[in-house]
Amino acid sequence: MIAYIFPGQGSQYVGMGNALIDKYSIAKETFEQANEALGFDLSSLMLEGNLNTLTQTENAQPALLTLSTAVYRVLQKEFNITPHYLLGHSLGEYSALCAGGVLTFEDALKIVRKRGLLMQEAVKNGLGVMTAVANIAASRVEEACKEVTTPEYPVSIGCFNGPNQVVISGHQQSVKKVEDLLSKDEAILTPLKVSASFHSPLMADAANKLEEFLFNFNFARSDVPIISNVTGKPHVDDPKEYITLLKRQMVEPVMWETSIRYIQQKGVKHTVELGSKSVLTNLMRSITKDISSIPFEKPEDVSNFKGMITRYLPPAFLDKSLAIAVATKNQNWDEEEYQKGVVEPYKKVKKLSEAVQKEDREATVEEMLAAIEMLQSVFKTKKVQEQEQNQKINELLKVTKTEHLLKAHIS
Structure with missing residues (x-):
């Protein structure tokens, strides 16, 4: 069995998608479609813009969604494979919903653009940050967060990425205190390239506003199970349920390891990471040796992809x-x-x-x-x-x- 996985924010870089649109017309059309849907030149920002501007949440989210959708469309046109599961990390969940046909590409773009603006507004002046923490037990990280957090300056685990990595999210002041505590335990700390504290209580107001916004869109049924970040299990095909879980995703941690364990238990042996870089492919190696994962972003990745997916191709x-x-x-x-x-x-x-x-x-x-x-x-x-x-x-x-x-x- 095979699953498609979609990366989240932090994977963006200037020039992403360049080689793809040079070779595949459907990728170029996807970039143009994004420009039209959003009403500004997103593709130029992605291909030749300023990294700081691209990293702003309201830009990074539609940019990453656009690249993942372009990659997905290229693969479907070239190979016409139906994956057994779709799942994405944080923002990547929207890419999965788009690939599964739950949301149209245009609607998904508008939603993640709004989502990014709401997240950015929720924590102004750069006071919301996130840091990846490795080489230490998650229980110790949770303990440190509880020790430091206050109602005014919260910090908590925002992502359970694997057995050796979690991400802490919250107010800059409290995140720094947790970092200081964990560094004494020889934890490996890596600040993330994001501009707000996602999946934390600081997103509560943004989550409420996103919920209101989501009621403006149609949520269709998907023929492929799509895993929820919140539960680590497939979404129920119900519009209200989608909206509820997407709202909760704003303030609750991404249960990525749980999600991977779920598809592993269901028999998935291969995953393809559709989008920028190979963050999720690298994480997979730390979670399980039973699932082989490859990234697909550029035309040169096709040969690796062919080697993996021959068994999943429709018969000639x-x-x-x-x-x-x-x-x-x-x-x-x-x-x-x-x-x-x-x-x-x-x-x-x-x-x-x-x-x-x-x-x-x-x-x-x-x-x-x-x-x-x-x-x-x-x-x-x-x-x-x-x-x-x-x-x-x-x-x-x-x-x-x-x-x-x-x-x-x-x-």
Whole structure:
């Protein structure tokens, strides 16, 4: 089983997506779509802007969503794989909801832009910060946070990322005190490139305002389970539930390790990180050795991706058609009819299949329709009942994920 994972804030950098849009038109279209939906030139900021401006929460969030969506669309167009699970870290949860069709790309952009503005407003003057803490038990970090926190200057764990890493989030003053305590225990401390204290009580007001804003949007059903940051389990396909959990995500910790343990328990063996850098891929190695993860951001990542996902690709249409022809039981013993209606059409499609493989490409619609004609000839010659013929062709379209391409051409 395979899952797609989407990174959160902190992974942004100037130039992200450059190579992708140079090679794939669908990626370029995604960037242009983001500009139009937001009403400003986000793509220029991503590709050649100022890092400090890009890192501002209201810019970083739609930028990372745009890159993850562009990568997802490239993969779907190139490989047409349906992952078994979708999950994202913090902001990445919105990328997962977008990939799963729960939110449209335009709506998701507007939501995360608003989310970023609300987060930024909640903790002004740069007083909200986050720091990754490694090489120390989470229980010790929780203990230090409780020791330091006050109603006015809260600090708490904002992310449970893995067995060896949590992230503390809160008021700058209290975060510094926790850092001082933990440094004595030889903890490894890494301040994050974010401009507010996400997943902490300081986001309470922002969370309430986000909830109101979310009621303006439609939440559709997803065919793929999408994991919630708050629960570490799949979302229930209910608009109110989505809104409730997305509100809670603002003030409660990201249960990333719990989420990974869940998909591991369900049988996921491979994950692909869709978006900037490879933060989640690196985290995966600390959580479990049973799930292999690779990042996909640039065109050169395709070869690694191909090596992983071969087993998840839909079967080649022509090869599957040939296999159905061979497996179909024959009830016609007239050799002349069999030669003309089965052998000759089969050989033609076999040659097409060999040409497609030699040229290392996908079959064209015309070639796939030729395979359908071959099957119809084989079915007729072998005296297959019409109902069974229709069932076999419908199953072929479903298994190879070509219904959208061929359904209108088949009478």
